[in-house]
Amino acid sequence: xxxxxxxxxxxxxxxxxxxxxxxxxxxxxxxxxxxxxxxxxxxxxxxxxxxxxxxxxxxxxxxxxxxxxxxxxxxxxxxxxxxxxxxxxxxxxxxxxxxxxxxxxxxxxxxxxxxxxxxxxxxxxxxxxxxxxxxxxxxxxxxxxxxxxxxxxxxxxxxxxxxxxxxxxxxxxxxxxxxxxxxxxxxxxxxxxxxxxxxxxxxxxxxxxxxxxxxxxxxxxxxxxxxxxxxxxxxxxxxxxxxxxxxxxxxxxxxxxxxxxxxxxxxxxxxxxxxxxxxxxxxxxxxxxxxxxxxxxxxxxxxxxxxxxxxxxxxxxxxxxxxxxxxxxxxxxxxxxxxxxxxxxxxxxxxxxxxxxxxxxxxxxxxxxxxxxxxxxxxxxxxxxxxxxxxxxxxxxxxxxxxxxxxxxxxxxxxxxxxxxxxxxxxxxxxxxxxxxxxxxxxxxxxxxxxxxxxxxxxxxxxxxxxxxxxxxxxxxxxxxxxxxxxxxxxxxxxxxxxxxxxxxxxxxxxxxxxxxx
Ligand code: NDP
Numbered sequence: 001x002x003x004x005x006x007x008x009x010x011x012x013x014x015x016x017x018x019x020x021x022x023x024x025x026x027x028x029x030x031x032x033x034x035x036x037x038x039x040x041x042x043x044x045x046x047x048x049x050x051x052x053x054x055x056x057x058x059x060x061x062x063x064x065x066x067x068x069x070x071x072x073x074x075x076x077x078x079x080x081x082x083x084x085x086x087x088x089x090x091x092x093x094x095x096x097x098x099x100x101x102x103x104x105x106x107x108x109x110x111x112x113x114x115x116x117x118x119x120x121x122x123x124x125x126x127x128x129x130x131x132x133x134x135x136x137x138x139x140x141x142x143x144x145x146x147x148x149x150x151x152x153x154x155x156x157x158x159x160x161x162x163x164x165x166x167x168x169x170x171x172x173x174x175x176x177x178x179x180x181x182x183x184x185x186x187x188x189x190x191x192x193x194x195x196x197x198x199x200x201x202x203x204x205x206x207x208x209x210x211x212x213x214x215x216x217x218x219x220x221x222x223x224x225x226x227x228x229x230x231x232x233x234x235x236x237x238x239x240x241x242x243x244x245x246x247x248x249x250x251x252x253x254x255x256x257x258x259x260x261x262x263x264x265x266x267x268x269x270x271x272x273x274x275x276x277x278x279x280x281x282x283x284x285x286x287x288x289x290x291x292x293x294x295x296x297x298x299x300x301x302x303x304x305x306x307x308x309x310x311x312x313x314x315x316x317x318x319x320x321x322x323x324x325x326x327x328x329x330x331x332x333x334x335x336x337x338x339x340x341x342x343x344x345x346x347x348x349x350x351x352x353x354x355x356x357x358x359x360x361x362x363x364x365x366x367x368x369x370x371x372x373x374x375x376x377x378x379x380x381x382x383x384x385x386x387x388x389x390x391x392x393x394x395x396x397x398x399x400x401x402x403x404x405x406x407x408x409x410x411x412x413x414x415x416x417x418x419x420x421x422x423x424x425x426x427x428x429x430x431x432x433x434x435x436x437x438x439x440x441x442x443x444x445x446x447x448x449x450x451x452x453x454x455x456x457x458x459x460x461x462x463x464x465x466x467x468x469x470x471x472x473x474x475x476x477x478x479x480x481x482x483x484x485x486x487x488x489x490x491x492x493x494x495x496x497x498x499x500x501x502x503x504x505x506x507x508x509x510x511x512x513x514x515x516x517x518x
Contacts, residue, residue: 307482
């Protein structure tokens with residue numbers, strides 16, 4: 001139900017797009033409610049959902065963390081976070097309504113015994129707000145704390161599986177989900193002891209981005225692309241996730257992770273699976289995820305010599321980015337001066353199925369690259385060009401490219417060839433552009449808004465299923481093991497502000513191709 005005092009902006013371009021659904025009344029318990037993610041993402045996302053009237057009337061948030069805080073202090077802290085990080089300004093009337101649903105209890109040492117405090121808090125929220133017994137547990141704590149919390153939820157009975165009439169229970173697990181195949185399996189096993197798979201929502205905020213969801217719409221809502229979306233017409237695919245930022249003070253996390261774990265295992269393989277999947281039989285969680293996992297399973301494992309042949313890794317040294325001189329990775333605060341953590345990774349993958357046989361998927365990601373950009377570029381096979389061999393200006397024609405920009409400048413560009421105006425026939429590449437901002441004139445929701453709302457609605461389409469996570473980790477763990485056995489590269493091997501190490505260019509050059517400049 002849309003609250004009466006919520007300001008509603010009517011967008012004429014959304015006319016006919018159908019009514020939004022509203023979740024059942026429920027409580028979201030946030031573990032780690034005193035932390036960075038809660039402040040920067042979760043509370044602002046929840047407030048924006050409330051502003052749009054997308055949360056149920058009785059929606060409540062129960063913060064649970066070890067820090068001592070009163071409910072009033074938690075509400076003040078929440079207001080400060082929303083003021084600082086919300087994409088829209090705070091509206092006092094809506095804030096008051098939202099803040100009435102905010103509660104907090106101190107988690108003590110978060111040992112199993114401490115969960116009675118959480119039970120009391122939830123009982124209080126249920127009494128005061130009549131939330132129907134529905135609850136979501138959000139694990140917004142460091143990964144090392146996941147197991148203990150899941151165990152506590154199980155032992156205390158708070159995670160009791162849904163019984164008829166007692167409302168539903170769900171759990172959202174943040175990334176990183178494991179650090180290799182074994183640890184991911186272990187965590188899945190621990191979750192499975194307490195929750196059924198349908199109750200588990202493994203979040204990858206990339207999947208909440210409008211442009212990532214649009215990959216499915218673009219492919220399956222249009223009739224003209226699907227017939228050419230295969231090995232007959234596509235030469236290769238490039239997926240780039242470039243960051244101009246460094247590690248932004250997160251050495252503790254990044255030293256343990258590296259580019260492969262931080263970006264490839266989750267975001268990039270998720271995008272690859274959306275680009276590569278077969279049409280699902282329905283746009284619902286099971287059907288979509290069934291098709292995605294088939295792609296991940298079809299990726300040829302990188303074993304033995306293939307690791308050296310089909311991958312490249314790098315670490316940035318000092319350089320210049322955005323006109324600013326920046327230190328090398330090893331000079332960043334709290335980074336080991338001899339660190340061998342990779343800040344750049346490139347992979348060449350094959351999806352061994354009928355659609356994609358022998359079409360390489362090239363993935364690259366890195367920090368301190370020249371610009372912040374994420375895109376998927378579909379490179380089509382070249383036309384024979386026999387007719388126009390001498391008319392190309394100024395360099396030989398490249399193939400047609402369809403580039404889907406995930407962020408920023410969200411949109412899609414199709415590169416094709418056109419005749420240069422003039423008496424003679426001369427040909428040059430031109431772009432046909434679609435820009436989200438210009439076409440829809442609305443600000444898209446933050447990824448966390450989309451994903452939290454989906455979870456409240458019980459829609460897990462945009463969350464990773466157990467088998468997807470394990471298939472992705474299986475591939476990445478092979479590469480990590482392969483890298484361990486190879487001689488360590490001489491790091492740093494690329495300058496901050498460049499497009500990565502020489503080895504990444506060589507990976508392409510060996511195939512007679514080059515990376516696209518996004
Ligand atoms: P923080 O390090 O800020 O931790 C969050 C809260 O967890 C802390 O405020 C602390 O609260 C509690 N906590 C810390 N250590 C423990 C522990 N050993 N046991 C129990 N509770 C603990 O993390 P973030 O908020 O940055 O991230 C939370 C999760 O989200 C992590 O898994 C992270 O990987 C993931 N994530 C974060 C992103 C971000 O932008 N911050 C982006 C993507 C994912 P208290 O001491 O009060 O109990």
